[in-house]
Amino acid sequence: AKPPLQRYEYSRPQMGTIFRVVLFAPSESIAKVAAEAALNRVDTLNQILSDYIPDSELNKLSATAGTIQAVPLSPDLWAVLQKSQRVSRKTNGAFDVTVGPVVQLWRRARRQHQMPSPEALIKAQATTGYQHIILKKKQKTAQLLVPGMQLDMGAIGKGYAVDEAMRVLQQHKIKIALVDGGGNIRVSQAPPGTPGWEIDLSISNETDHIGGQKIYLKNAGVATSGDLYQFVEINGQRYSHIINPFTGLGLTDQRRVTIVAKNGTDADWLSTALSVLPTAQGIKLANRTPQAAASIVWNTNGKLQQAQSRRFRQLKWVK
Ligand code: ADP
Ligand code: MG
Ligand code: MG
Structure with missing residues (x-):
């Protein structure tokens, strides 16, 4: 008989956040080797994709x-850049x-x-x-083509990294795992005896709360954008670290975008794109993207408003 699977958890700071691996394995030694390999893969991707490391492949x-x-x-920079261009x-x-x-x-x-x-x-x-x-x-x-150009993979690199970490885990015969890179999440099939990984998508501000939004998820990616801390306030105006490429300005309308997609890469780019696009256009894009679900939440006078894509409503909500 096979030994029962146990839950193990590992983490490592990387890409300006913490990467966390949760996995089920028959023994600690197997879990550790697999998690190390997955996290080493993230290190390697950071060497390639970072815009902070002077001699990263991206900066070269x-x-x-x-x-x-x-x-x-x-192959990695090619994959991410080709995806980005699409x-x-x-x-x-x-x-x-x-x-x-x-x-x-x-x-x-x-x-x-x-x-x-x-x-x-x-x-x-x-x-x-x-x-x-x-x-x-x-x-x-x-x-x-243009002198002075500088590429930045901040809006897709972590999503790609959690997908690659999951791939390495699978190569190590780990079938049940979750990889979280600063809110960029990739999950495998469901943990033993459950309908899926329980993911909390609830959102609150000082005065309002959109709660009861826990879902069961398997074989998917999740990302949120528009976090409430990464901004600069100048003369009472908040500018996000997400840029509107058409104006060159940090985003000023505050919204919180949550994406569930077929993998972490899709979830990451979609969450950034839906932060920039007008709400209706963003929801349409999510409806057009295979297996993607989107929620956009914004604040009108302290009251939270939410727009949802078709597949977001059909997610498997925890009762
Ligand atoms: P997070 O910081 O949580 O990863 P995002 O995935 O939205 O949030 O990525 C934001 C980062 O992506 C910014 O810090 C910047 O490096 C880069 N970025 C900002 N605006 C854009 C944009 N319009 N398109 C692509 N990348 C962007
Ligand atoms: Mg993103
Ligand atoms: Mg991101």
């Missing part, structure tokens, strides 16, 4: 911007990994509590635009 690519060089990419086309540029120079201006604004100057913003905006990335599928190369 950005450094070639404006030259005639087509740069060969690793998403940019699908969202008409609401999601755009070339926002790097604008993101950096807003990071400085957050440190100094001062708006980026209009001149700096215009200059940064001139170096953005996903249309300026040329991908060659056969050679798996990328070329960045």
